[in-house]
Amino acid sequence: MTEPAFVLRDPAHRVSPKARTLWQLQCGLTAGIGVIGLLVGALVWREYDARWWVLGAAVLVGAAYAVVVPRWRYAVHRWEITDTAVYTQRGWWARERRIAPMSRVQTVDLAQGPIDRLFGLSTLTVTTASAAGPLRIEGLDRPLALELSERLTRNAEAAGGDAT
Amino acid sequence: MSDGQWLRLDPRMLLVHPIDEIRKYVVPLLAAAVFGATQGGNPLFALAAVGIPLGLGVVRYLTTSYRIADGRVELRRGLLNRQLLSTPIDRVRTIDLESTPIHRLVGLTTMTIGTGGGGLSDNLKLDGLEAGDAQQLRSLLLADSAVAAEETEDDAGATLPGLPPPAAAYEHxxxxxxxxxxxxxxxxxxxxxxxxxxxxxxxxxxxxxxxxxxxxxxxxxxxxxxxxxxxxxxxxxxxxxxxxWEFTLQRHPDTWHVSRGLLTTRETTLDVDRLAGVSVSEPPGLRLARGARLSAIVTGLDKGQSGSAVLVPPAPDAVVRRAAAGVLGTDRPVSGPLEKHGRAAVRRRWARALLPAAVPAIYLVAAVVAGAPAPLLVLPVLLLAGAAALAADRVRSLGHAVVDGYLVTRSGSLLRHRDALASGHVIGWTTTDTWFQRRAGLTTLAATTAGGQGKVEALDLPAERAVEVAHDLTPELVGQFLASPTR
Known part of the structure; x- marks a missing residue:
């Protein structure tokens, strides 16, 4: 079989495997809060006969969400930084690939939330002059993220111009 | 323009400011007047009503100054809350000259210097320059020296010597x-x-x-x-x-000038290097009347400042196309044929229009079956017919092209628009595809840019064609990420 000519390959690198655990925790928490909310509702609103069925369905959906979505996201999330460009891929149901040339990079932002810190992970956000949103790499190991952020800043400076 | 000196605005603003202030404080002033009258009249109230606006006007005049120094434009203002706005001249994207009737009466104009980057707060506003000075300053800021020599205080719309005829001009x-x-x-x-x-x-x-x-x-x-x-x-x-009134779109050596207005005249100058592309939009009413409007995608001007990006107001389709061709230097992006997106994209248009309509339609049919009055059946028929018409029109609109170095896309039915973006202003690519789109082999390609909406989007392109388009316009950027490196 011949490869079609115009197909983008996936970006070269996966994010840290710890990101999968982090997302499992996050999705689990979200699903858990939803289920607890419904449980309280079911205990209070006694007139509604099908309430336990609704709750059961919610538990199933929540469990599926917490199990499937993190794995799916981990399978999709990838990144690559070359000398001339940044290339990211993220999402799960909707997949988003972004390519930005190094010469158009405006700011590089490294963020770490409280749960991220627990796992030693960071999110790298690269903005360009476009109002249509930044490139974002979630779930990078802290030391790697620091190194990338420095490299990006250096490259963007070297590329010069006002990035518009 | 003496270099480095702090300059005051025109003293005639002393006439304009009080009128402005009175306009702003008209409610409290009226209240004060009424209050004064009913309380048997304290002359102090009346005095304050006249004195405060006048005083504020004088303070505003005395505390506002600007200068051009070290390649920067700087504006200083405020009495208690001193503020210094400063921007490098080479970051200036657009210049707006706006004159309200009061300004025109005393021969003044307001200059707004658009620098992009942030919101409106980043704009420098010089309220009250003598009209001739303002035009000189504008030429200086946009390095449009050829105009400085030629331009006089001509009425907007008059063709200046040495300039090409306007790309579009108002007609009754x-x-x-x-x-x-x-x-x-x-x-x-x-x-x-x-x-x-x-x-x-x-x-x-x-x-x-x-x-x-x-x-x-x-x-x-x-x-x-x-x-x-x-x-x-x-x-x-x-x-x-x-x-x-008297709208004109005129090419000057390094800029485009848009001037219009009957009472308040407005003159916008766009730097040609910042003009990333154009957008032709056809809202439903206009489209029925075979009209359209044209706006510019200007680097550094986002949608919040869209007033500055108007190139042609609602006008006949042909005029808009001609103007766009003039602005882009080629008529193919706006008038040329577009490539269709294929059968999968067509099926997706139909599915996305019909499915949301089908749900209430089925519900209504079920209601009639269950005993609701039969004439209700008209509703689902209308609903589905409307959805089908929408789908057919969206299919007809959908298209894209890569011509003369421009990415051209068209989509939408009720808000149909055709965008053309020059490849040199593409600052990145985004492809988005949901699971459904991937299954149909489609992807939505967006070229990001530093102006307008931030991107120009081609909806539901066949996935391979999307990559090919991106590769055609920016081969070096996209080539390195191809599955099989460039042939």
């Missing part, structure tokens, strides 16, 4: 598009809303008097409807006239 027949603009529709809604309330009251009166007056009431209602229509027509035409 454009006025027929006035009722089809969005402002027209808003005014229409307002008048209809107000009118129905009014009519409701008339009806009650007629009923109360006598039944044989019903015929007369009908006449009154009809007359009211006709009058309403005429009022709407007059208002929209008037609005169009006031905004777009």
């Amino acid at each position: 027949r454009w006025l027929r598009f006035a009722p089809f603009t969005s402002t027209g529709i808003v005014i229409f809604g307002g008048v209809v809303g107000g009118g129905t309330q009014f009519l409701g009251e008339i009806d009650i009166d007629a009923d109360a008097i006598a039944e044989d007056l019903a015929a007369q009431a009908t006449v009154v209602v009809l007359a009211a409807v006709v009058a309403l229509g005429l009022i709407v027509l007059a208002l929209t035409v008037l609005g169009y006239l006031v905004t777009n």
